[in-house]
Amino acid sequence: MGVRNAEREREEERHSDAGRPDTSPPNVREPMCPSRGVLEHVTSRWGVLVLAALLERSYRFSELRREVGGVSEKMLAQTLRTLERDGFVDRDAKPVIPPRVDYTLTDVGREAAEQVWGLARWSERRLDAVDAARTAYDAGSRAASGGRPG
Template sequence: MSVSATSQEAAGGAPRWVPDVNRPVCPSRVVLEHVTSRWGVLALAALLERPYRFGELRRTVGGVSEKMLAQTLRTLERDGFVHRDAKPVIPPHVDYSLTPLGREAAEQVWGLARWAEHRLDAVETAREAYDEARS
């Protein structure tokens, strides 16, 4: 995939592509979407604690379907955030853990998730005030 963000002249006149998340065609938007999706955030946050087997992770991330968790993990693995360790045994034993890049991303989104938990009262108060003003 070519980066279609902004171009700057680098030394020697060759164009250098600079990612810019505000540009609609910047690939960093896709990465941002993956790590900030509901299931992406929750899977990354859980994996900050320790590696998980698929079933354990599904129970930890309450409410996620098997299909959505599998899709989320596959996407995060492709992006280099999650490591999938499949052991050749019967029944299959697959562990998921964070890569160093994944740990870095998980710490960032987990901070936002914790902030949302701690500020929920303020958000609910703002919603009530908004709804009351609209009535």
């Protein structure tokens, strides 16, 4: 039921009010496009990793920091605030001592995280092709510069 409903909703979103498919391209290339900011938050260096981690389960701040790896406390806090403001993450502060705060994905956050996770899986599958392209590019760049780096 859930999968079919989600598929139907996506199909409905692709159609305009007149019932025709919405074939207009996204406006994300335009500087003032509202969805551009959302994309920047979801695909940021730490946003991607936080969303991917929270796709597995809820985390406390320190657990999430360990799970993501390499992120400073300040940057993780900023990323979580941004994702919470955008409606992707829910912050649940429990009134206990010591304070306990759990971070979970909202429904919209789960949807975004699934898209990000799909891109991550694709990049893993295509890593060999990317490595081959990099090697070929680097070899061509060295040849064009007469063997000098850069």
